[in-house]
Amino acid sequence: MLAQEIIRRKRDGHTLSRAEIDAFVRGLQDGSWSEGQSAAMAMAMLLKGMNSGETVGLTQAMTQSGQVMDWRSANLKGPILDKHSTGGVGDKVSLMLAPIVAACGGFVPMISGRGLGHTGGTLDKLDSIPGYISTPDPDRLRRTLQTAGCAIIGQTAELAPADRRLYAIRDVTATVESVSLITASILSKKLAAGLQGLLMDVKVGNGAFAATPEFAQELAQSLVTVAQGANLPTRALITDMNQMLGDSCGNALEVQEAVDFLSGKRQEPRLLALTQALCAELLLIGQLATSAGQALAMVNTALDSGAALTQFARMVSALGGPVDFVEKSRDSLPKAPVQQAILAPCAGWISGMRTRDIGLLVVDLGGGRHKASDSIDARVGFSEFAQVGQAVRQGDVLAMVHAADAATADQAQQTLMTLIEIGEAPPTDLPPLITRLS
Template identity: 60%
Template sequence: MLAQEIIRAKREGGALDEAQIQHFVRGLVDGSWSEGQVAALGMAVFLRGMNRAEAVALTRAMMHSGRVLSWPDMPGPVLDKHSSGGVGDKLSLMLAPMVAACGGYVPMIAGRGLGHTGGTVDKLEAIPGYNTTPAPADFDRLVRRLGCAIIGQTGDLAPADKRFYATRDVTATVESVPLITASILSKKLAAGLQGLAMDIKCGNGAFAATPEFGRELAQSIVEVAAGAGLRTRALITDMNQVLGWEVGNALEVQGAIAYLKGDGPREPRTHELTLALCAEMLVLGGLAPDTAQARTQLQAALDSGAAAERFAQMVAALGGPADLLERPQAYLPAAPVVRPVPAPRAGRLCAMQTREIGLVIVELGGGRRQPGDAIDMRVGLSGMRQLGEVLAAGEPLALVHAADEAAAQRAVAQVQAAVTLIDADAPWQAHPLVMDRLG
């Protein structure tokens, strides 16, 4: 079977059969397909698309391109959540221990930051000693014992996806719904899941900028997952503003700890979305008959401290401080310069350019310009005001945490430029947090 004939078939708009797709995926792993051939097929798919059968076949082939985890004799359902990426999205840090405290088992294999969006693995590496690359046997043991463990992606899970994505990233073929679908699901299927909750972010801070694209991606993921044997529900959620009060690695860990412990009020949008995604997971896993009962169980896990205790146990078991929850400020790195972002005028905060705020974190050193860049875990924003809030002139929109004064002043100006204030009595309406639910 010739690579160029497979490329030609897709270029002409034909549907690839399973044998052709298997040949391509083998070529990704063993190197028999050149970079030019991989790029050509990626562009052909980008332009011509794939039907559902092709997407299922590609997903399953990439899933089986490396090690596939299994969880025999697990006493409860194996569940996970995946987000398409947002700004301030720390939900995985709370979600995994909450679901574990309710009887689920969450072997979460998370990613690093990409572009303007933060990564769960980067956040966890702000915790001194936390090991995001444990041995496979240790990962298995921890999930079974604690109910959850969050680690980084290993090279032997869906290696075909790693190569294909790297090529797509430099050939302008990332924004293909069937290829995004196969990329996400191949890794989740390789983790041995029985249920998956998808958070498809939509808005000016998300990969899916429009509701139409968000719905297309959500529908694809739900249908392809079903075709590959994985029960999946997808929520399309608003990313037209920063999620929560903190953005930046150590700051988001601090926010997650405060959330789990109930130190003060929980930010309403963060709390609502965390409960919504966790509830879908519990229903998928048969741990609750409906989302209303699931929410009751999840709130009880928070109120009793059971979820916080699972998080503390996970951190300690993976090499972090045993008393992180009691003394987070003793361990999490803090920036030397903290400066307020004064509101340029009085009024209601009615809009923010969320992607630009995510890029502020990258400029501060809290994200990567190149894949191998080191990250400054200390930097970011805290005290982020939410859309709809009314501020006086000069009142802080947020606090900038920076490595030096010059970086802080640049970030102050950038955040001011990324927000819009209107008269406090002018009409304004919030976006719904959960725009749609599929699956």
């Protein structure tokens, strides 16, 4: 099939056949489609749209473009499960969810990404742990799952390589915002991981990729429909990202918050509620629990007993990190040389925050990337962040900035003061979980 004829058919609004979609994906994989042709196809798909059948076909073809994990030889005695978030500010739920689900009998080979733009990347967070191997070889990955029940890793060259090339093209051709292409990109990697159940956490709000409820609903429904069309049991939760999740943002700071969360030392209420809800939902998908009440009780037992913390420690050790990391995390994680309190200028209630801009401020501190080749300073970010609805007095700490130098800290302090709203009355409470799709 000629590439230009397939492009023309989609450009003119026709539905692509599976053979045409397969030809496009083969072209991505073997390089027989040029950058220009691939970009033209991505733009045609964005502008003309794709129905669910086309999106299922694209997802399956990209899944099959590389290795598909087969866990039968690993003799894992439980379902293979995963959760994927569309990203936000301070979203470190994956760091707790994987070991919690593992402690409850599931196995979680979580393929995560790096941060770009205002959202932090789970792999960047884990890179702050000395020695952690985020792209293990298959044998190490299998051993990690057998011993820890979870492994949070990056996409290898063998998993969905066609998706990797297509995403790079979309990133520089203004075609990222296609719901069908987003769906196929996410699900092709998840299907390649050999999953038996998936939970999607679709964020919505001023700190999310999906800024409106309508777009979040469309994306969540697409993910559920296409995943189920590809025979992967999937549910989606739409959750709030109109404020930072937890009380820290920044790579090493979020890892420390995750360790404190799993050890019971510090569990910010919204972060706890969302983590409980996501973990319980995943246990139901994996048939590890038969009711919501039972699932929640299992999650709480995994936390309260220390079992989830043990699984996290085993994962870190199995993937090359320190054996005693959870006991000595504060000594192991890098620390910023400047730590400075940001104080409330007046009394009142935290009534809102410009969450996306807070994420971009972490990038400006050095904790994220302006472009993919940028290096990251894992030390920087914010901790002790005040939450929406919290009452403050003049002089109370709104946040602690962690910076590489005093000048950067001062600039971050001045900027952050413009991103947090302090009102005269408590705001209306917005729960972290908005709706559920299955």
